Amino acid sequence: MTDHALRKLRANPRLAELAAFPFDFDVDRAAHGHVEPVRLASGGPLTVVAGDDTGGTYVVCGDGAVLHADSEGGACLIGTSVDEALEVLIGLADWGAFADLTPEDGEERILARTAEVEEEIREHYGIDAEREELLAGLGLARRSPVELVGMLHRALTRTEPDHVLLNARELNAYRFLHDPDEVPPPWEYLGVATDGYADPAAQPLATWTRPVLAQGRTEAVRVALIRRLDAFVMNQGLLRRPDTPGRLDPSPLRELAEEFEHLGDFPQALRAQRLYAALQDTPGERAAAAAAATRLEEAARRAPRVPVVS
Template sequence: MNDPVLELLRTRPELAELAAFPFNFDIDRADHVEDVRLASGGPLEPVAGDDNGGTYFVCGDGAVLYASSEGDAVLIAGSVTEALETIIRLPWWCEGIRPGLDEEQLLAAVREGDEEAREQFAPELDAQRAALLSGLGLPERPLVELAAMAESAAERTEPDHVLLNAEELGAYRLPGDPPRRSLRDVVLAPGREALERMRSGVPGSWEEVGADAVLRAGVVRAAQYDRREDDLPLLRFLLERENTERTEWFEEGRLAAVLVGLHGHLEDVPLLRAATGGGVTDAAGAVDWARTEDAERHGQDPSTQSEFTWIELARRQGRTEHARVALIRMLDDTGPDAARLQELSRALERLGDHAQAARAQFDLLSLQDTGWDRAAEAHVLARLERRKGDLRAARGALERARAAVGLDGAAPDETVSEWHRRGLGRMITEQHLELVLTAVEAGDADLARETMRHGKVLLGRIAKQFRSSLGDLPARATWAVARLGRGPK
């Protein structure tokens, strides 16, 4: 980190001493209480600490993140220079500082806090502040500007600067209640803007939405929560495009059909029949169907929509970090709820975060009551552990899968009596063979050979059609292990 102010502190001990006391920015306390990393995977460097066990980190974009020893973390400035300005001129002991104060109110709050600081622990405060500001070459900004900069930084904590415990992968909390934009508003914004352009007849706006399935999904959602009688022509247009493209995301197409059907126009019946697979055949039936669907699945209150709706839309929009952070915070707040854990695990896997997906999957596996369910979820855990690079954990998950179906001497329950004749046997076998190939590639010959032994047993047990459906995977795994004996040790 080459911030000039930080370099000054590192090369001029007298300035570093002033920053450490009384302003509690101590470059000799840069060791945090635990290993941490950013959820985004970005660079993170600890540069200073305070006497409460908190740590100041510099992120890859130069922004400064403060993490307490109690599990809170928030962005405090866009650079070390800005952070020091704020720390020195709006110091920690000024408890009267709060959002919304004007310049005079901030000055009064600082004067009151400074007076107490002089009496209790820093009688030379004024000289110390002046010397540090001068030595670091910091500007004399208005306090209201500094406060606004700090507030703006806090708002940028999510999604790119969320701190995780590196081992358990839980996210640090945002302290207090800092202002932040909801994920729903983030992902709906493009659709809302495009909807207004379409309503206003902006040239090319309809063509733009028609050609972009992701933007169109946002427009349909925006129209759901902002319904207008004169929107019927554009709703028809959206539904026609959904009927034509038939993307894998059918939910917005169904919603567009509901919004059109609520108008009850006879000429829309062919569109609705196509959208509902023949479920709607006349105008009266269209209205009844649309009202029922709307009441049961949609409605006009966005707060009733599943959080996963916004997460999936964020993923489709390329807002990977927004989706990741939302899922991690949901996982942190999820107890022993198998259905929710499974949905989180699958969503995190789709996002490519195999470590967090494995975290959710591990908890999910512990909640399974039957041998079949334990085997099914254990094979998923094995896949996630392998993809995140923890091959020993993948081996452990496969051990649990084998135990669940009665291999390795375990006593299975009646739910898995036909496991080898059904798809579960294929899935468990496939994960063994995939782990063999990954272990060979990683140079772990012992793990590869051990897993292949179990893989051969499984290949001998599962039904013939399932062995055939594995393609050349068994042969590739077999040859990979065979070559271990001839290759370099």
């Protein structure tokens, strides 16, 4: 993985100007950071290298992969390196218009989408001469739209679980580009077989997480748990008791806290435990849950610091 193109953009005002417009990769916006503090769920390093004109940012992860984080809480990988991300951004112009395509869609459909998107762009400004000048100046390859869609698709599919972005204050996950409205249950998210279980939802959460952890897939478990907790935070109606719809059953939150603690992710455990405590019915239950939250708060305070960018 290389970043020679990024160095050239920083050193050459003309190339930086072309990257910023019409290709919306503005290295000068890196100084502004992101619209809010963010971190990776996996805890790795992050560096903001550019921004776009809608408040989004381009962030390089520790392995060199490039995340695009928008200003509305969405994030996804667009390249395995800055050079690759720039080839996609310049070659596809409006990369988001191609994010639903895969190489299996075939050359005819990809080229038709390219013609449609670029025709619309050319109604407002030029991209052809600008593309050639920028690619040449950066020493990047001129690739076909089919190849670029393949590169973008491979990057997108690598976003989870190792490149999931969190709001560093609230610890909720940014949504993936094509996240479904309804978060799948952990056994589906983790791909665990449910043969022999009459009601998978009735099984302890550890039934699904521990076999996956034994495979070394720690980040897959972490992301599945974070997205499940996010769903409960956003819609406490998901905790309604089937037999008594007027009451909530907060026990799934306690389960989540226990699983996060097992992972050593005390900040997320604390987040789950605090909501669990807030939903207790009696003073005694609230006091016991609050005491557990205090213990987790102390553990979270002692936990290693995670890189944050803002």
